[in-house]
Amino acid sequence: MTAPTAWIVVLPLKALGRAKSRLHDLPIHVRRALVVAMARDVCDAVLACPGVEEVVVVSGDPRWEGLLGSPRVQHVADAHTDTLNDALRRGAGACDTKRSRYGVAALTGDLPALRPDELAQALTHASRTSTAFVPDARGDGTTMFAARSLSEFWPQFGECSATLHSQAGAQMICLPELTGLRQDVDTLDDLKRVQDLGLGLHTATVLLTLVNSSSEAALARWP
Template structure:
């Protein structure tokens, strides 16, 4: 069996994380989204258990940014109308014998050590996942094989829907892996855990802009 191939799905920057708009300007919000993606991808690239990292996106700005990090890009087909459709397509591009890790793009406090620990958990299970800090969403999902028939169920209440589909919940001391960012409160929690350098820089720049204003 091949190693783990990680897929990180990313929609367009323009409308991403709209709930952060109360705290950040549109430009700051987009810069922050790209920074959180950068820290997420860097953690995945640094994880010894992961052989390949590919970002699934149709956004050229995102594609250019992750290529600069040494990450692959799977260009999302125009016919994909949802995140789950894009992921179904992307899984089909992976070596059929590889394990597949689907990883959310907004995990700024994620570490390579956490990823390695998660991917080592329940190695014989067909499908495992980690829920978010609210226990409603899914931040990471691991499939034993890309050839295994399975349709991801990301979106509202994805943790419940993945459990109902037979995916095994795995829990561990992985705060960075569990804390995705949708709101300003989520961001504050991630900062308290310790975000990566790209996110710190984006937040510092936004703060400096406010102070100058």
């Protein structure tokens, strides 16, 4: 199979009220602000990546459509019965048929230090094989799964997803651990670690506002 002429990137995003519950030490409005900021930074980095044609946001929360607006961002509603992987397949399938020569990549929405050149490097590797994945910094999860065609796009996100992707024949893309594409944020320790890599504008702004706000009132109504 020939390499894709371009890529569609699918971002699965939870409902704002349920996102990042493991950051339970933070007030819910602060968690929400961080979730939105990280998603915006990921979306900006993806759209700036050479070779990416479009972002497809899959979510059951219609508020994301107003929060991530761009002519190159398509929004697809997932079904309440969808698993994460079902939702990803639903989003990928929403691309019209003229894009049949495009590759499809699924990316998590909590990579606030993602850089367009890192993603471009990973997609270049992915274009040389049927399916490929990028493990998270811990090594057991997955931050990106890519397939050269929709028919091969069968992501297996979830517990031990790196092992599942590897067992299914996907090639692991080896990037340094201290890379924005591998550093997702699930805990406060993750958030501290990812700051050293250089945060995207939106996430950096939220954290700066939080540090400088004695009452957190500036974030209570954000965004």
